[in-house]
Amino acid sequence: MLEANINELERRFQEKIDNDQKIEPNDWMPDNYRQTLIRQISQHAHSEIVGMLPEGNWITRAPNLRRKAVLLAKVQDEAGHGLYLYSATETLGADREETIDDLHSGKAKYSSIFNYPTLSWADMGVIGWLVDGAAIMNQVPLCRCSYGPYARAMVRVCKEESFHQRQGYEIMMTLAKGTPEQKAMAQDALNRFWWPSLMMFGPNDAESTHTAQSMAWKIKRSTNDELRQQMVDITVPQAELIGLTIPDPDLKWNEEKQGYDYGEIDWDEFWSVVKGNGPCNKERVDARRKAKENGEWVREAANAYAAKQKMKKAS
Amino acid sequence: MGARSGKCICGEAKNEKSILIKKDFSKMANNEWPLWEVFIRSKQGLSHKHVGSLRAPDAEMAVENARDVYTRRSEGISIWVVESNNIHASHPSEADSLFEPAHSKVYRHPTFYDVPDGISHM
Numbered sequence A: 001m002l003e004a005n006i007n008e009l010e011r012r013f014q015e016k017i018d019n020d021q022k023i024e025p026n027d028w029m030p031d032n033y034r035q036t037l038i039r040q041i042s043q044h045a046h047s048e049i050v051g052m053l054p055e056g057n058w059i060t061r062a063p064n065l066r067r068k069a070v071l072l073a074k075v076q077d078e079a080g081h082g083l084y085l086y087s088a089t090e091t092l093g094a095d096r097e098e099t100i101d102d103l104h105s106g107k108a109k110y111s112s113i114f115n116y117p118t119l120s121w122a123d124m125g126v127i128g129w130l131v132d133g134a135a136i137m138n139q140v141p142l143c144r145c146s147y148g149p150y151a152r153a154m155v156r157v158c159k160e161e162s163f164h165q166r167q168g169y170e171i172m173m174t175l176a177k178g179t180p181e182q183k184a185m186a187q188d189a190l191n192r193f194w195w196p197s198l199m200m201f202g203p204n205d206a207e208s209t210h211t212a213q214s215m216a217w218k219i220k221r222s223t224n225d226e227l228r229q230q231m232v233d234i235t236v237p238q239a240e241l242i243g244l245t246i247p248d249p250d251l252k253w254n255e256e257k258q259g260y261d262y263g264e265i266d267w268d269e270f271w272s273v274v275k276g277n278g279p280c281n282k283e284r285v286d287a288r289r290k291a292k293e294n295g296e297w298v299r300e301a302a303n304a305y306a307a308k309q310k311m312k313k314a315s
Numbered sequence B: 001m002g003a004r005s006g007k008c009i010c011g012e013a014k015n016e017k018s019i020l021i022k023k024d025f026s027k028m029a030n031n032e033w034p035l036w037e038v039f040i041r042s043k044q045g046l047s048h049k050h051v052g053s054l055r056a057p058d059a060e061m062a063v064e065n066a067r068d069v070y071t072r073r074s075e076g077i078s079i080w081v082v083e084s085n086n087i088h089a090s091h092p093s094e095a096d097s098l099f100e101p102a103h104s105k106v107y108r109h110p111t112f113y114d115v116p117d118g119i120s121h122m
Ligand SMILES: [Fe+2]
Pocket: A048, A077, A078, A081, A135, A157, A161
């Protein structure tokens, strides 16, 4: 295609986005927009799927039937979220099998929060409260993302997420009201997950290389630091309400900015986990790989059965 | 730590008994289940509406998977699945010429017509 044509197409594309029109799968789009979306949506999909592992770990050990049913339902929702998102990458021309294999080979990333272990039942509480809380904060603005299939998937996801956070907070509240041991368990979970949860929003705006372009394309609607600040401001009173302490000695209300000042995030830890050296990176990817390998015979059998039925019908 | 030894510090990885089958996945690509578009009727009296897609080996499993993925909160009373490659769509780049004839025919709308003030039942 002539360069002049491409420039014109790009101009019209950006104009559409500036006018808050959605981009749909068959519309013309710059290659970079497509690639950025495939990367972002597939990372999001992987996070939903890998995110099932730390919680799946506690299903058989939930303290009662109510909690067990809730945890099962939540984990099942996350599988659905993964599916909506993989489907969205397929509308952009990504191959599903390849996308999944990229996770298994370590080529693709997922949210670093899932590389931390879940050591006690209280972790199910803190994950629902903070990790799903942070995910919701990220996903709500994405419901207005410029790419139609992604935005629609986010609307569904956000609807389903709303109980995830509440059930987590309920667990924390129950433990915080319980015996001293139970309360200590809740506090310990908060201590371990607070900082990794804040890291979920990604590097500081100054370090975040793709932010400007992604904002212009409206595939990102708020910056990492804006979302992180919102998260802190919303969460601090929630912790106070149930008598838990945020593990940050520098946390202080700032009257002027009408928000909290908070301590420095350990970015060395963040990058080390992103690069694969977190406590559970290897376990997580191994578990996914094994799940695929051990399910292979089921997929093969389903294919064989479908082929047989087709033949029967034809004859 | 876990990352090196293959064991999580938390001892999360408990189900080590599962058998590891080594397979060459590169050959599997064309074995992939077909893609289906899912349409849901949310209640009696409304038409089916596109809600998303999924992969399944056949129509029966596509309906079952759609039930599990798209109606977990009673969102539907009826499901249609259509294999994606059976859908034929108009092309976005031809949208202008395809829909242009309608743009110039404002007289197809009731607001085009002058009627006296105060007239009722019209
Ligand atoms: Fe989710």
